[in-house]
Amino acid sequence: MPRSAPRNLHSVFERSMREVRRSLLGWLVGIVGFSLIMLSIFPTIHGNAGFAQLINAYPEALRKLFDVSDYTTGPGYLRSEVFSFMAPLLLAIFAILWGADLTAGEEERRTIDTLLATPVSRQRVVAEKWLALATAVGVLALALEVLLGVVGPLFKLHVGWAPLSAAIIGSGLFALSFGTLSMAIGAGTGSRGFARGVSAAVAVVMYLISTLSQLVEWLKPWRWTSLWYHALGFDPLSHGFNVGHLLVLVACVAVLVVAAITLFTRRDFSN
Amino acid sequence: MWSSMKAQALDTNRGDSLASSHVMELTNVSKRYRSGGGVADVSLSINQGEVFGxxxxxxxxxTTIIRLLLDLIRPNTGEIKLFGLDSRADSVAIRRRIGxxxxxxxxxxxxxxxxILTHFAYLRDKIPWSKVTPLIDELDLEIDKPVRTLSKGNRQKxxxxxxxxxxPELLLLDEPTSGLDPLVQQQIHELVRRAAFEGRTVFLSSHILSEVGEMAERVGLIRAGQLIAVERVVDLAKRSSHLIDISFESPPDPNFLSSLEGLRSASVVGNQLRAEVSGDLNPVIALIATAHVTDLSIREPGLEEMFLTFYEQPHA
Incomplete structure (x- = not known):
């Protein structure tokens, strides 16, 4: 039996990462599996004129809704199959689930009492927990980037690093926004279920605003209110990085981090 | 049981001049919960090195009071000072000194x-592991099984x-022995006694009166959010009554003890006189020594009985 103390638990950040380790591994396996399936289908679609015809025969509304223009090229395929919904969704679900757990979960399991009795400020607790959330989302996003960018060409899927990175970073920041929102609501209410429900609902509404604004004319002036638009709605796979959209996402995450810290600091942790 | 040695230490160590060495000071503290309950207008001072029950x-x-001390919750009104520091503004500095x-x-x-212990040792200003292991060994705690497989006693350890x-200079123990087997309870008592011996302050809560009486020097009684009384255990003992059974060779005179100031009741059954006497026992013993007694029992009341006697009778 080792008689020494483990080395990976010296801070709230490290302990959070230790606790999420197994779950994160599961999500990684899921994302790898999803990406490999998507990639393995691509060679049969790539350069297939029949597919292109089929897609072009779709009504325009459907094509816009599911983002299936130039479906047979690498960026077009990724846009409609990976980044139109699934990849950002997977990252966001992970972030929303864990974000609420980091604040409200610690409270519901009553470990918050002993944690906050240590000489660590509440601000620091939240900041470190958020750093853990951002790290975990980053790990998942990086896995996606490596799979699509490095493994992709093996399946004849070629996409430039800049557009791919722009889409990945957009997805990651979208997920992190809602993970942070979930964390903030959890910090303010102490309820995991409430935090997750509200965050997921807002994420869906924003997705719909951005997507439907391509079809519904009156929604178009409002699409800037949607984080989805700033993350993926502006089509990073065609246009690459856009500093303006990126800044909106970063600013939004920053505001939510401040909100989470403020709510957590003001809370009464009664039993 | 409450030893006379401890009582002596209490008397010599805690004069009235120690007002400045309050480890903890609550002034008119109120906390109401939205769901009802809480505490109202609590004022309390705890001295350094004291075990307060x-x-x-x-x-x-x-629990509300203990959570207020830790800044887990904030008072609606009133002021809380620990080590002379403000419980809200200086919370991190305060928690550095609290277990x-x-x-x-x-x-x-x-x-x-x-x-878990590594984590908390680091959060608490990197307490070296070599200072943690003696406690683990003393409590005989198995530390390499997942927490979810541990018994209630081992979790508490x-x-x-x-x-x-x-x-830590101040220990806040909220119902530390609740629901544990007697062996673990004894280990906790031992830890508290040692902390007190080393001059550290212990604030412990319990709903078991005898237990608090065993460990604490002073006791505060809280009921429905109100701090009803704060008493030294020795004072409580002085004010409380004893049950005395005296057996004689023949039926005794029912007025045998009637000259005693603290006599509350007396009755004769056969050769036995049963009396309830409050206050100092010495006059009782002196009186009994004048008669020919075949058997004698003096039962000391538990803390619960003390409190009940004390608060059933109006004190001027």
Whole structure:
């Protein structure tokens, strides 16, 4: 039996990462599996004129809704199959689930009492927990980037690093926004279920605003209110990085981090 | 049991001049919960090196007070000072000097006690592991099994090590022995006694009166959010009554003890006289010594009885 103390638990950040380790591994396996399936289908679609015809025969509304223009090229395929919904969704679900757990979960399991009795400020607790959330989302996003960018060409899927990175970073920041929102609501209410429900609902509404604004004319002036638009709605796979959209996402995450810290600091942790 | 040695130490160590060495000072503290309950207008001072027992039924407000001290919750009104520092503004500095075990202890279920204790040792200003292991060995705690497989007693031991590690100046123990087997309870008593012996301050809550009487020097009684009384255990003992059974060779005179000031009641059954006497026992013993007695029993009341006697009778 080792008689020494483990080395990976010296801070709230490290302990959070230790606790999420197994779950994160599961999500990684899921994302790898999803990406490999998507990639393995691509060679049969790539350069297939029949597919292109089929897609072009779709009504325009459907094509816009599911983002299936130039479906047979690498960026077009990724846009409609990976980044139109699934990849950002997977990252966001992970972030929303864990974000609420980091604040409200610690409270519901009553470990918050002993944690906050240590000489660590509440601000620091939240900041470190958020750093853990951002790290975990980053790990998942990086896995996606490596799979699509490095493994992709093996399946004849070629996409430039800049557009791919722009889409990945957009997805990651979208997920992190809602993970942070979930964390903030959890910090303010102490309820995991409430935090997750509200965050997921807002994420869906924003997705719909951005997507439907391509079809519904009156929604178009409002699409800037949607984080989805700033993350993926502006089509990073065609246009690459856009500093303006990126800044909106970063600013939004920053505001939510401040909100989470403020709510957590003001809370009464009664039993 | 309450030893006379401890009582002496109490008398010599705690004069009235120690007002400046209050480890903890609550002034008119109120906390109301939206759901009802809380505490109202509590004022209390705890001296350095004191073991203070906080007594009351469940839901009376004991936990609320302890959570206020830790800044887990904030008072609506009133002022709380620990080590002369403000409980809100200087909370981190205060918590540096506190060990705490909550009444309803939550542990990180996916971690082992070794991992949990390492974590808390680091958060508490990097207490070296060599200072943690003696406590683990003393409590005979198995530290490499996942927490979720531990018994209630072993879970509490994890909390105890976390609270006592690094020898904090002030220990806040919220119902530390509740629901544990007698062996673990004894270990907790031992830890508290040692902390007190080393001059550290212990604030412990309990709804078991005898237990508090065994460990504490002063006791505060809280009921429905109100701090009803704060008494030294020795004073309580002085004010409380004793039950005395005296057996004689023949039926005794019912007025045998009637000259005693503290006599509350006396009755004769056969050759036996049963009396309830409050206050000093010495006059009783002196009187009994004048008669030919075949058997004698003097029963000391428990803390519960003390409190009941004390608060059933109006004190001028």
């Amino acid at each position: 906080f007594l009351g039924p469940n839901g009376a407000g004991k 705490y075990i909550p009444g309803d202890l939550g542990l990180y279920e996916r971690l082992t006690p070794r991992e 994890v909390g105890l090590v976390a609270a006592f590690m690094g020898d």
